[in-house]
Amino acid sequence: MKPLENNSQDAEKLAAAKAAVQFVKNNDIVGLGTGSTATLAIQELAKLVNGGLKIQASASSVKTEELAISLGIPILKLETLGSIDISIDGADEFTESLNLIKGGGGALFREKIIASLSKNSIIITDSSKKVKMLGAFNVPVEVIPLALQFVLNQIEKLDGKTLLRKTNGRTFISDNGNYIVDVDFGLLENPAQLAFSLNQIDGILAHGLFIGLTSKVIMADGDEILVFK
């Protein structure tokens, strides 16, 4: 049996997911996030689709695409889309100024493309994800393999402590065939400045700082739903 703490965190994730799918309308193109919270939203959305809601969706990871297809949600290729009506995704950390750290699941690049294309980018979380300052969660950085050593050197010049992501002892490879480097920059005084600096480094495909990309965060806290926008 799961510990009680996890049960209440799962209940908050589900409550936020249920609140978010209410914003999806008929004929919307919907961006689907990745991770345990986004999965709950996809399952809730599938119930609405099976009840007659007409949408098309695009997925931020192979895993999400497979899930959506298995639940009967019609999928469009991301490269065909010039805009997305609404997206629903999770986050690893957020602040009230709607800046985020994402990429715990390694899907940050496609998640960022979806958020950037979205007219209404909704983030859903449990109450553990709200922070005063970003940075307790390491910033995931997706790195094109041949640039790895160069990128590590450049990040170290920004005072970041780097860790190449591994799962079960094997180097993690993203859906795009790249490495993820998790970087400890400490608490971030100026996340926008850091995002700008990371954007200047050749070999970084994307980083997990989502600055100014979010329309609202729906966070469940116990029985309460809080909306930050």
Ligand SMILES: O=C(CO)[C@H](O)[C@H](O)COP(=O)(O)O
């Ligand atoms: O950015 C992500 C995946 O790349 C996820 O949205 C983030 O890691 C949160 O995941 P979870 O909902 O499982 O806590």
